[in-house]
Amino acid sequence: MITTETVDRILRFNGGDLPVVSLYAGVGRDGPTALSTQINSLLHEIRPLERDGSLGRRARLSIRGDIERIENLEGLERVETGAVAVFSCSEGDLFEQVVLPRAVRDRIMVDATAWVRPMLAVLDEYHRACVMVVDRRSASAWELYQDELRELGGVQDPALRKPNYAGWYGLTEHRVRNRADDLTKRHYRNAVRLLDELFRAGDHELLIIGGHPEEVPTFLDFLPQHLRPKVAGTFTVDLRTATPADIRHSAERIVEQYERDEERRWVGEVLERVATRRPAALGLDDCLWAGSVAAVQALLVQDEATAPGVVCDESGWLARSGDTCPLCGRPTRRTEDVIDELADAVIGEGGSVEHVLADTELKDHIVAASLRFPLPPRPTPEPRS
Ligand SMILES: [Zn+2]
Incomplete structure (x- = not known):
């Protein structure tokens, strides 16, 4: 079980110039036996960093240490449901391995800070x-x-x-x-x-x-x-x-x-806002635009929903498609799941994200949001579909 102390320790960790490796691996159809295979293929994605000349020597050493430690994780066979999350910075003396009560997508990230959002999103679902x-x-x-x-x-x-x-x-x-x-x-x-x-x-x-x-x-x-x-x-x-x-x-x-x-109450509240013309967004296009301008206070996502799209890492523009960012003119990055990028952006701006499992009208819209202010007009014409 994850304690508040553990979450705080991970959130507060500051390794200075040292990178933190964050890894999430969910127990899938093949059960806990597949976990070490999943983890090894995630580690494979970051192995080139061990020899990346743009990183300092200690940063490379740290990543090498992280990979070794994560390769040798113990107790994986006991994780029957949910997911394993690891946050590691070996040169900075950080190593936290936690078991999440719900599965998340397999992901690995090397960044200046620990990538805690998927963990926090899971914990949001639980009430003490x-x-x-x-x-x-x-x-x-x-x-x-x-x-x-x-x-x-x-x-x-x-x-x-x-x-x-x-x-x-x-x-x-x-x-x-x-x-x-x-x-x-x-x-x-x-x-x-x-x-x-x-x-x-x-x-x-x-x-x-x-x-x-x-x-x-x-x-x-x-x-x-x-x-x-x-x-x-x-x-x-x-x-x-x-x-x-x-x-x-x-x-x-x-x-x-x-x-x-x-969840039904929250969905009802957003629909009520839409009906009474208070700031709200319904559907992927409006919600992505709302996320691009940091307008989202509370985002509701139909559980398990994903959608491909594009992100501008410079300005934070999110959309379903577009090779060039209309806000800054830079090329966009394609993503398998633009809803996840949206959720990250919302949490990053201090908003909340709730995954809705209940059977509600949200199923027709996939995403909906309460907004802090009315949306400015979108910079591009609506894509025809
Ligand atoms: Zn941009």
Whole structure:
């Protein structure tokens, strides 16, 4: 699992004149066994740099060290899904190997800084959730993040043993029930106190509650006002028999549902902006132009969508086609996936990128964006298609 500390360390790394090698390799159809082949063919792309006279001696040494280290990565066979990302600057003492919970395209880059965007895009998809499983006498709290579940703590409160009502008079039975209810209420308050502490100390975005279907609604009534909007969903589980795997599966389904709902809401918001003539872009041509002028605040991309296109590395112009950049007149660079270049540009300008998996109207447009300002006219006539 990737921690914030690891991400910060990679982001903050400064090797001066030394280059950083960033590599991403996703687990594909052939599973983890193909990973080392994928990694070797990526390394092949940068081998000429070991002998590139335009680089300084230490930079070349560093790249050679990076390649050797990445060739000998360990534990690849255990990466069954997702992707491996490596950030290495051997002469600058940087080496980070992380496993991403989702697959990304295989890519390698040698640059002055670590290329973290694909990693950040994957992490954006994940919400840190606090999961509480509660019954009338005990509660346990868990954290679900990046497909992993870890226990945070719990409370055990004394409850009355199952009362044996046989032989009791009605009035006494009533008292026993009241006493049991009081204990349950006190237990719920203790469980809520634990939740409150966890939310104040941690950075949980979501709260998920599991338990008996007839007890969970009562427990929800005990939640303080500030925790109520965090509730992403509830699930049915028996605390005495549930395994951590059961809890994880139930909670994951709720998080997934929450993410899809969030995506539908975002797509709805952009369409609403279009309908009410507020700054927005719909479709690839407008979104690429919006990216070229740094107008994109939030970009929505239909998951798995790719499109070939052109980029001007000088002015940042992005388009589906064109050999010459209309902004600066320089020749453009062709790319297999201009949407990826767009996403990079948006993140580089401080905007956000969200991949939409939900079934929405975005499928007809592939990309859509909320903009910071209305788009100026495009410099070239619209391509006829
Ligand atoms: Zn240009």
